[in-house]
Amino acid sequence: xxxxxxxxxxxxxxxxxxxxxxxxxxxxxxxxxxxxxxxxxxxxxxxxxxxxxxxxxxxxxxxxxxxxxxxxxxxxxxxxxxxxxxxxxxxxxxxxxxxxxxxxxxxxxxxxxxxxxxxxxxxxxxxxxxxxxxxxxxxxxxxxxxxxxxxxxxxxxxxxxxxxxxxxxxxxxxxxxxxxxxxxxxxxxxxxxxxxxxxxxxxxxxxxxxxxxxxxxxxxxxxxxxxxxxxxxxxxxxxxxxxxxxxxxxxxxxxxxxxxxxxxxxxxxxxxxxxxxxxxxxxxxxxxxxxxxxxxxxxxxxxxxxxxxxxxxxxxxxxxxxxxxxxxxxxxxxxxxxxxxxxxxxxxxxxxxxxxxxxxxxxxxxxx
Numbered sequence: 001x002x003x004x005x006x007x008x009x010x011x012x013x014x015x016x017x018x019x020x021x022x023x024x025x026x027x028x029x030x031x032x033x034x035x036x037x038x039x040x041x042x043x044x045x046x047x048x049x050x051x052x053x054x055x056x057x058x059x060x061x062x063x064x065x066x067x068x069x070x071x072x073x074x075x076x077x078x079x080x081x082x083x084x085x086x087x088x089x090x091x092x093x094x095x096x097x098x099x100x101x102x103x104x105x106x107x108x109x110x111x112x113x114x115x116x117x118x119x120x121x122x123x124x125x126x127x128x129x130x131x132x133x134x135x136x137x138x139x140x141x142x143x144x145x146x147x148x149x150x151x152x153x154x155x156x157x158x159x160x161x162x163x164x165x166x167x168x169x170x171x172x173x174x175x176x177x178x179x180x181x182x183x184x185x186x187x188x189x190x191x192x193x194x195x196x197x198x199x200x201x202x203x204x205x206x207x208x209x210x211x212x213x214x215x216x217x218x219x220x221x222x223x224x225x226x227x228x229x230x231x232x233x234x235x236x237x238x239x240x241x242x243x244x245x246x247x248x249x250x251x252x253x254x255x256x257x258x259x260x261x262x263x264x265x266x267x268x269x270x271x272x273x274x275x276x277x278x279x280x281x282x283x284x285x286x287x288x289x290x291x292x293x294x295x296x297x298x299x300x301x302x303x304x305x306x307x308x309x310x311x312x313x314x315x316x317x318x319x320x321x322x323x324x325x326x327x328x329x330x331x332x333x334x335x336x337x338x339x340x341x342x343x344x345x346x347x348x349x350x351x352x353x354x355x356x357x358x359x360x361x362x363x364x365x366x367x368x
Contacts, residue, residue, distance in 0.1 A: 010120050012109040014090070022081040025050075030068035033337040035260055036102035037095035037140045037311065041065040041132040042078065042111055043088040049137055051075035055270060055306035058158040064134025065149075067095060069263040070335030071309035074137070078111070085113040089122070093129025095140040099260055141313045142259040155276040155318070157305040163272055165323045166301040170245040172292065174221030175346070176252040176285050177262045177312055177334065182233075183342030184262070184334060187217040187285075188224040190234045190343035198365045200329040200347070202358055213237045218346070221250075221285040234343070239332075241324045243351035248274075250292070251310075251318040254284045259314035262339065266348070268330035271320040272304040278316050288317055309335060327351030 016024050028040055041064055049060040053073050066074050090109040094102025106124035133148035137157075145151055178185050191213075198206045213235035217224055224233040241247055249271075251264055275298050280287050291297050297319060304321075312318060327350045334344040 011107075011118075011122070013087075013112045013118055014109065015112045015114070016078075016080045017114060018080045018083075018085075022079065024078050024080060025075060026078060027073060027075045028066065028068055029073045030070055032070055032102070033335075034101035035099060035336050037067050037069045037100065037261070038102065039065050039067045039091075039093045039095060039130055039132070039136075039139075041091045041129070043091070044083065045078055045088060045111070046134060047076040047078045049074055049076050052154070052157065052305060053270070053307040053309055056160045057305050058160055058303075060135070060137060060152065060157065062135060063137055063152075065132045066137040067139050069138075069140075069261065069309070069311040071263060071265045072138075072307075072311075080111075080113065083113065085116055087112045087116045087118045091124070091129040091132070093124075093126055095143060096130060097140060097143045097259070099142075099258055100140070138311070141261055141311070141316070153276065154305060154307065154310060155273050155300075157273075158300075159272070159303045159305050161306075162303055163301060165246045167246065169248040169321065171219075171241055171247045173218040173239055173247070173249045174252065174285050174289055175218060175249055176221075176223065176254065177264075177344065178255050179258050179260055179262075179339070182226075184336070184339035184344035185233075185342075186237060186344055186346055187222065188226075188233050189213055189217060189237050191237045191345040191347075192234050192343060193340075193345065195236060200349075201356055202362055203364055204353055208236075211236045215240060221289040223285065237346045238329075239346055239348045241348060241350045243324055243327050243355055245324040245350075246321065247324055247348075248319060248321045250285075250288050251312045251320065252279060252284055252288060253312040253314050253316065254279055254281065256281070256315055260336075261311040261314055262344065263309060263311045263335040264332065265309040265335045266322070266330065266332045267308075268326050268328060268348075268350075269322045269324075270306045270308050271322040272306055273310060274299040274301065274304050274319045274321055276313060276316055276318045284317075324350045327355035
C-alpha cells in the first residue's frame with residue numbers, strides 16, 4: 001500500500017450497519033511464515049473473544065487486543081450498537097522483540113459504519129498498534145508489555161466443553177525445542193525431510209527403518225548427542241501412538257539465548273492446553289520429567305482450551321493432551337518456514353496400516 005509497495009492497493013474496509021445488526025463476528029487468521037506474531041486491535045472498540053483455532057471458549061469480554069502467531073485463528077464479536085458513525089482503524093502490528101521478524105511493521109484496515117468517509121491516505125502508526133491499553137489475549141511471552149496492558153495467556157482460557165478422557169495419560173512425550181548451530185531442532189534431533197522418498201501412509205513397507213530416530217529421546221526426555229547417536233542426530237523423528245491412547249506432550253522451550261516462541265502446529269488433531277509454567281536454565285527436561293512423575297504438574301482437566309497451533313514459551317513449558325482417535329501419520333512442526341526446512345519436525349504415527357483404510361489398488365510412488 002502507498003509508499004510500501006509499487007502497486008497501490010486501498011486499505012480494506014469492513015462495513016457495518018448497526019441498525020441491521022448490533023454485533024459482528026470477525027475471524028482473524030495468521031498466515032505468516034516467519035517468526036511474526038501480530039497484535040490486532042480496533043480503535044475505540046473492545047471486543048469479546050469467543051473461539052481460538054475454530055474451537056469455542058468461554059467468552060473473554062472487554063478485550064482490547066489479541067496476538068496471533070503462525071497458523072492461529074481467533075474469533076471475536078464486536079458490539080457496534082453504541083458508537084459514533086464514522087470509520088475506525090483496525091490496527092495490525094508486528095510484535096516487538098529483537099528476534100521477531102515483523103518488529104516495526106504495521107498495517108491497517110477500517111471498520112466502517114454505514115457510508116462513513118474512509119481516509120485511504122492514512123498510514124499505520126506502529127507505536128499505536130502495539131501500545132493498546134487493556135486486556136491482551138495471547139501476547140508474545142518474550143516481551144515486556146506496557147504497564148497498562150493485562151496479559152491473558154492461552155492457558156488461562158477455558159473451553160465451553162468439558163474435556164473427555166480425564167484419566168492418566170497412556171503416552172507422554174518430552175519435546176524440547178531449540179535453535180542451535182545445526183538449525184532448529186527437537187531434542188537436538190534434525191528431521192531431514194528429504195529422506196522421505198515415499199508416502200508413509202500408503203507405502204509404509206518401503207520406509208527405511210535404519211533412518212528412524214531412537215524413540216527414547218522423546219519418550220524419556222533425552223537430548224541427542226551427535227557424537228554418540230548413530231545418526232549424528234539427523235534422522236526421521238516418529239512418535240508411536242496406539243489408537244485410543246490418551247497422549248500428553250510437554251513442549252519445553254529453554255532457548256533464552258535466542259528467545260523464539262516457536263509456534264507449534266499438530267496436523268490431524270485438536271489438543272487441549274492443560275497448563276504451563278517456568279523451567280530452570282539447567283536440565284529443564286529432566287526437571288519437568290521428575291515433576292511430572294512425582295505428580296507435581298498442575299493440570300486443568302475440566303475445561304482446558306482446544307487448539308491445533310500454539311506458541312511455545314521461552315523459559316517455560318506447555319502441557320498439551322489429545323485423544324488418539326484419528327489413525328495415520330500426522331505431521332507436527334514449528335510453523336516458522338525456515339525451522340521446518342531445517343528439521344524442527346516430528347511425525348506422530350497413530351495405529352497401524354489395518355486402521356488406515358487405504359483403498360484397494362491405490363497407486364504407489366515409484367511404480368508404473
